[in-house]
Amino acid sequence: MTRFLHLFAIAIAVNSVLSTAVAQSTPYHAKELPPAGRNASVRLINPPEVEIARPTWVILRWTSSNPGGADEHFAVAHYGTERKQLDQVAKSHIRLNREHPTTVFRVRIVGLKPNTTYYYTVASMGGDGALDDLKSPELKFTTQ
Numbered sequence: 129m130t131r132f133l134h135l136f137a138i139a140i141a142v143n144s145v146l147s148t149a150v151a152q153s154t155p156y157h158a159k160e161l162p163p164a165g166r167n168a169s170v171r172l173i174n175p176p177e178v179e180i181a182r183p184t185w186v187i188l189r190w191t192s193s194n195p196g197g198a199d200e201h202f203a204v205a206h207y208g209t210e211r212k213q214l215d216q217v218a219k220s221h222i223r224l225n226r227e228h229p230t231t232v233f234r235v236r237i238v239g240l241k242p243n244t245t246y247y248y249t250v251a252s253m254g255g256d257g258a259l260d261d262l263k264s265p266e267l268k269f270t271t272q
Contacts, residue, residue, distance in 0.1 A: 164226055166254075167196040170262040173230050176250045178269045183242035186269060189234045190250055192262055199224045200255030203233035207248035209241075211266065214249060245270045 174191040188205055195201065201222050206214040218237040225231070233252055240246065247268045252260045 161199070161226075163198040164196045164224075166260070167193060168261060169193075170195045170252070170260050172262065172264060176248075176264050176267055179234065181269065181272055183272045184240050185236060185238040186240065186271065187234055187236050188248070188250060188269075189232065190264065191230050191232050192252065192260075194224060194226070194229055194231050195252050195254075195260040195262065196224075197254045197258070197260070198256060199226070201231075201260075202253045202255070203235035204251045204253050204259075205235045205237055205248050206251070207237060207246050209244060209246055211247050214247060214266070219253070240271050242271050 171193050172190060173193060174189075176188050176190040178186055179189040180187045188203075201224050202219045203222055205218045207216050207218065208214045218235050220233075220235040222231070222233060231252075233250070235250065237246075237248075245268055247266055249266050250264045252262055254260065
């Protein structure tokens with residue numbers, strides 16, 4: 129019985145050493161990747177459009193070339209009820225897929241007034257707060 133306990137203790141020690149060695153040798157790709165290079169010429173593929181409209185909120189959607197940079201990104205809309213006075217901002221979080229050449233962005237704008245026309249532009253922004261090199265023309269939507 130003592131021999132069995134001794135062998136059992138050795139097996140546990142070997143397993144512990146092997147587990148530590150495997151954990152320390154985990155390849156880098158299993159961890160968070162460093163940011164990809166930013167795309168200096170981000171362009172709209174599909175222009176912004178209203179995906180869903182309700183009396184007090186809308187979801188805007190657009191597709192651009194992949195902006196690169198950090199995987200953490202935000203869809204951004206600047207909006208307001210007067211042309212050229214887009215003093216309100218809405219942001220929605222997304223994660224980029226480095227393997228895709230394009231990115232679909234969606235931003236939800238809440239707290240809107242029913243039956244009201246809003247003007248807006250869209251952009252994208254990295255998690256570090258830096259805007260990507262993309263801004264749409266000014267467009268408009270009307271809530272229900």
